[in-house]
Amino acid sequence: MNKDFIKIGHRGAKGYIAENTIESFKRAIEIGVDAIEIDVQLCKTGELIVFHDNRVDRLSNGSGMVCELDFDYLSSLDVGNGSIIPTLEETLDFIDNRLLINIELKGMGTSKATYDIVDFYIRNRNWDKGNFLISSFNHIELKAYKKLDSEMKIGVLLSCIPTDYALIAEKMGAYSINLSIEFISQEFIDDAHKRGLLVLVYTVNSTDDILRLKSMGVDGIFSDFPDLL
Ligand code: G3P
Numbered sequence: 034m035n036k037d038f039i040k041i042g043h044r045g046a047k048g049y050i051a052e053n054t055i056e057s058f059k060r061a062i063e064i065g066v067d068a069i070e071i072d073v074q075l076c077k078t079g080e081l082i083v084f085h086d087n088r089v090d091r092l093s094n095g096s097g098m099v100c101e102l103d104f105d106y107l108s109s110l111d112v113g114n115g116s117i118i119p120t121l122e123e124t125l126d127f128i129d130n131r132l133l134i135n136i137e138l139k140g141m142g143t144s145k146a147t148y149d150i151v152d153f154y155i156r157n158r159n160w161d162k163g164n165f166l167i168s169s170f171n172h173i174e175l176k177a178y179k180k181l182d183s184e185m186k187i188g189v190l191l192s193c194i195p196t197d198y199a200l201i202a203e204k205m206g207a208y209s210i211n212l213s214i215e216f217i218s219q220e221f222i223d224d225a226h227k228r229g230l231l232v233l234v235y236t237v238n239s240t241d242d243i244l245r246l247k248s249m250g251v252d253g254i255f256s257d258f259p260d261l262l
């Protein structure tokens with residue numbers, strides 16, 4: 034992607050419609066985002082589903098831990114207005130290489146499972162590798178992904194200010210630092226840029242914050258209301 038500023042729909046268009054659903058991705062695309070962020074995790078039967086929480090209770094009419102639930106049960110749940118939990122494959126089929134997808138790996142084992150699917154879509158479904166960005170707070174999984182595909186763009190998720198600022202991401206050969214708005218500073222942005230890294234900031238839902246971050250020179254913002262970007 035060669036843009037000055039990347040507008041990222043957080044879990045699609047979470048502020049308007051049930052998050053991490055095909056309907057939410059559709060809304061984000063209609064709004065005109067440059068990228069969509071999704072969360073993936075493994076369920077008990079091994080499928081990679083697009084869902085944020087460890088438990089299904091808050092976001093659906095079901096109950097239990099995703100890692101202890103079968104795919105058949107998970108796919109029967111209503112996550113809002115009749116929407117269902119999509120798989121990673123269903124999400125990729127819907128987005129169909131139209132824009133950048135940021136896949137956030139949630140939990141152990143997600144790097145290999147995601148790699149197998151992403152690599153298949155690059156080889157067999159005409160997806161550009163440049164349209165993928167893999168991120169995680171779990172830097173072990175992120176490192177494991179980079180080992181499987183050294184050319185894949187990775188985003189190091191942080192919700193802190195490391196003592197060496199962006200060094201951790203440079204060492205991992207990352208494309209971006211995906212930093213919580215709570216920890217953004219000009220020093221951090223400048224340090225990341227010096228190391229050749231983009232700075233993408235989550236989750237930003239106020240116009241004042243968006244203007245402030247843009248004036249600080251961030252490279253992209255995740256928003257639940259991506260039309261604000
Ligand atoms: O990828 C940015 C952001 O989504 C990370 O936090 O908890 O919303 O997945 P979370």
Ligand code: CA
Nearest residue numbers: 070071072137
């Ligand atoms: Ca996320």
